[in-house]
Amino acid sequence: MSAARGESANVSTAPEEDRVLVEVDDLKVHFPIKRGVVLDRTVGHVYAVDGVDLRIQRGETYGLVGESGCGKSTLGRALLRLVDQTGGRVVFDGVDLSTLRGEPLRRMRRRMQMVFQDPMSSLDPRQSVASILVEGLRAHGLDTDRVATDRRLRELLTAVGLPGTALRKYPHEFSGGQRQRIGIARALTVNPDLVVADEPVSALDVSVQAQVINLLGDLQEEFGLTYLVIAHDLAVVRHISDRIGVMYLGGLVEEAASDALYQEPLHPYTRALLSAVPVPDPELEDRREHILLSGDLPSPAAPPSGCRFHTRCPWRQADRCDTERPALREITPGHRVACHFAEDIRDGRIARHEVAAEAVDATTGLSGVASTSAAGPASVTEVLGP
Amino acid sequence: MALLEVRDLSVVFQRKGEEPFAAVDGISFDVSPGQMVGLVGESGCGKSVTSLAIMGLLPQRGVRVEGTVEFEGKDLLRLSDRELADRRGRDLGMVFQDPLSSVNPVIPIGVQVSEVLERHEGLRRREAALRSAELLDRVGIPDPSRRLKEYPHQLSGGMRQRALIAMALACKPRLLIADEPTTALDVTIQAQILSLLSELVRDTGTALIMITHDLGVVAGMCDEVNVLYGGRIVERAGRHELFAEPRHPYTAGLLASIPRLDAPRGDRLTPIRGSVADNIPWAGGCAFAPRCPNAVDACVERSPEMTRDGERLLRCHNPVGRPAPSEEVPVQ
Numbered sequence: 114m115s116a117a118r119g120e121s122a123n124v125s126t127a128p129e130e131d132r133v134l135v136e137v138d139d140l141k142v143h144f145p146i147k148r149g150v151v152l153d154r155t156v157g158h159v160y161a162v163d164g165v166d167l168r169i170q171r172g173e174t175y176g177l178v179g180e181s182g183c184g185k186s187t188l189g190r191a192l193l194r195l196v197d198q199t200g201g202r203v204v205f206d207g208v209d210l211s212t213l214r215g216e217p218l219r220r221m222r223r224r225m226q227m228v229f230q231d232p233m234s235s236l237d238p239r240q241s242v243a244s245i246l247v248e249g250l251r252a253h254g255l256d257t258d259r260v261a262t263d264r265r266l267r268e269l270l271t272a273v274g275l276p277g278t279a280l281r282k283y284p285h286e287f288s289g290g291q292r293q294r295i296g297i298a299r300a301l302t303v304n305p306d307l308v309v310a311d312e313p314v315s316a317l318d319v320s321v322q323a324q325v326i327n328l329l330g331d332l333q334e335e336f337g338l339t340y341l342v343i344a345h346d347l348a349v350v351r352h353i354s355d356r357i358g359v360m361y362l363g364g365l366v367e368e369a370a371s372d373a374l375y376q377e378p379l380h381p382y383t384r385a386l387l388s389a390v391p392v393p394d395p396e397l398e399d400r401r402e403h404i405l406l407s408g409d410l411p412s413p414a415a416p417p418s419g420c421r422f423h424t425r426c427p428w429r430q431a432d433r434c435d436t437e438r439p440a441l442r443e444i445t446p447g448h449r450v451a452c453h454f455a456e457d458i459r460d461g462r463i464a465r466h467e468v469a470a471e472a473v474d475a476t477t478g479l480s481g482v483a484s485t486s487a488a489g490p491a492s493v494t495e496v497l498g499p
Numbered sequence: 500m501a502l503l504e505v506r507d508l509s510v511v512f513q514r515k516g517e518e519p520f521a522a523v524d525g526i527s528f529d530v531s532p533g534q535m536v537g538l539v540g541e542s543g544c545g546k547s548v549t550s551l552a553i554m555g556l557l558p559q560r561g562v563r564v565e566g567t568v569e570f571e572g573k574d575l576l577r578l579s580d581r582e583l584a585d586r587r588g589r590d591l592g593m594v595f596q597d598p599l600s601s602v603n604p605v606i607p608i609g610v611q612v613s614e615v616l617e618r619h620e621g622l623r624r625r626e627a628a629l630r631s632a633e634l635l636d637r638v639g640i641p642d643p644s645r646r647l648k649e650y651p652h653q654l655s656g657g658m659r660q661r662a663l664i665a666m667a668l669a670c671k672p673r674l675l676i677a678d679e680p681t682t683a684l685d686v687t688i689q690a691q692i693l694s695l696l697s698e699l700v701r702d703t704g705t706a707l708i709m710i711t712h713d714l715g716v717v718a719g720m721c722d723e724v725n726v727l728y729g730g731r732i733v734e735r736a737g738r739h740e741l742f743a744e745p746r747h748p749y750t751a752g753l754l755a756s757i758p759r760l761d762a763p764r765g766d767r768l769t770p771i772r773g774s775v776a777d778n779i780p781w782a783g784g785c786a787f788a789p790r791c792p793n794a795v796d797a798c799v800e801r802s803p804e805m806t807r808d809g810e811r812l813l814r815c816h817n818p819v820g821r822p823a824p825s826e827e828v829p830v831q
Binding site: 180181288289290291318319320321322323324326327330345347348349351352353371372375385386387388389390391392393394395396397398399403405406407408409410469470 | 541542639641655657658685686687688689690691693694712713714715716718719738739742743752753754756757758759760761764767768769770771772774775776
């Protein structure tokens with residue numbers, strides 16, 4: 114990460130297009146909600162990702178934060194074509210992924226890998242570590258010479274801080290932190306350019322989290338990786354990311370350099386999110402402003418009209434907020450916000466007011482749908498299953 | 500006098516053919532009425548087992564519970580099942596981590612809330628239903644009378660946790676144990692639940708034991724914080740003192756290893772090396788010694804005793820900052 118920062122200063126003279134590794138344009142992923150046994154009607158959609166634009170530069174760490182159900186995981190998966198997009202474009206290193214099929218897509222996959230949240234369920238318990246690591250190499254035809262492969266696996270294990278003896282062991286023989294290291298090593302076997310890490314540390318204990326966060330930083334420096342880190346823990350994301358995007362109900366509401374976002378959050382949701390994170394400092398906790406949001410996240414199957422945050426926004430205005438969806442616009446260089454009144458809120462021209470909690474259930478949006486769907490999927494991960 | 504006095508509480512799991520394992524190893528602490536006490540530690544430190552032991556919810560077989568848990572002068576560990584069942588829900592309330600698995604999925608929320616009132620306060624069904632609606636309203640559930648008829652899956656995670664808090668507080672217990680009450684929730688919902696809990700505790704004078712792994716959560720609300728490691732309390736202090744000057748290397752290590760929103764963004768974190776698997780038994784030294792940056796020879800030779808330093812309790816041979824206080828605490 115420090116390397117990434119240094120590097121971005123060096124290559125800033127390069128043309129803009131060359132530095133962008135991933136380009137996402139108006140990406141949409143909608144999941145149909147089906148009803149009925151024989152006819153299988155589609156009765157609605159979960160708007161998991163609904164029009165996201167973002168760019169990830171080579172060598173940087175892009176952090177994606179948001180609460181469960183905001184679509185951050187789906188966005189990460191859509192980027193790797195692990196779920197199919199409904200609309201929009203993902204361009205990876207100049208190649209439009211949505212046009213790729215079959216063999217070319219499979220070859221492209223070598224360059225983008227994923228690290229999953231739960232290292233227990235993302236490693237096959239019946240495969241030894243060696244077999245887990247070699248699988249990717251085989252799939253991409255990189256396992257040509259036994260001695261070279263063995264050397265490569267040992268190098269990888271050293272890089273992630275595990276002893277060479279780990280190769281013959283099985284996942285259950287490791288602690289959570291070590292398992293996550295194996296998951297990271299697996300992603301790195303095929304020499305990817307981009308690593309999408311979906312909640313890489315949230316299943317780990319606090320003292321072990323720091324080890325894995327540091328490891329991710331070291332590996333980025335060593336292998337020149339580009340990261341997309343998806344997490345709900347804002348402190349973690351802020352620590353490892355160069356730039357951060359905040360998602361709410363399928364859309365990006367704010368994007369800025371990591372320090373700028375924390376120093377001057379401009380979107381009301383970002384402000385509420387930041388103020389809700391408990392800080393381990395009693396003096397500060399007693400003093401600082403807490404913005405309590407009322408109510409729950411609305412169902413992504415029935416997103417509110419206009420600005421999706423208007424139902425919970427303490428700065429909501431009578432006009433525009435509930436009718437017109439705000440576009441992501443650049444307010445200061447590199448700082449993009451999707452709020453009609455961002456400047457007014459920043460300069461204190463609009464005051465905060467109380468918001469009554471609105472009862473949230475999917476029935477409001479999907480009238481006539483059987484009550485089994487009443488709660489709606491809390492998150493798309495729930496819809497997709499593991 | 501303290502409301503709850505836990506003295507030398509030990510919970511030993513004994514399984515056939517395996518070494519007995521002490522999940523909780525001689526824990527003592529007090530909770531006064533209206534006080535918020537935090538138990539903090541990582542997975543496996545014994546914080547949840549402590550709460551289950553206090554509530555008498557551990558299985559009867561294969562578990563040995565020792566020590567005393569005096570609640571208003573009565574030892575909860577010596578009560579009969581019947582006496583304990585009378586107290587649970589009335590004097591002692593509990594909120595669990597996962598709100599979906601702590602409610603019955605096939606019974607409407609309303610029935611589950613009124614059940615407590617019917618059982619302990621002898622209310623008729625009609626009255627209990629009215630009181631339930633008031634309770635749901637009190638914990639911030641909109642449209643309570645409709646929600647009472649709904650099933651747990653129809654409520655969002657935050658709403659379920661609110662309903663669970665309503666159940667726990669239905670009979671105005673004098674002690675509420677919250678075991679990771681917000682871990683399964685999003686941060687904005689966590690903030691709502693935490694502010695609700697502190698408000699309720701302030702209004703009703705209920706004492707609260709807050710069990711969590713999140714130092715940020717205790718920093719905001721607990722009067723006194725106990726840091727647990729390997730089944731023992733290693734440090735206890737008021738929240739301001741603890742966070743301003745952590746003395747135990749484990750507490751200091753935890754604070755140094757979490758990325759902070761309020762601090763400038765440094766390049767590297769300082770993790771605690773190794774993992775809980777490296778622990779050595781307390782009998783022959785300090786369980787934390789293999790991971791401790793401050794470890795000295797004494798740490799692997801004899802078990803550190805609890806010492807008192809003003810209001811602070813500390814179990815360490817070589818604490819951060821100043822040398823270990825010499826005054827030993829006899830009972831604790």
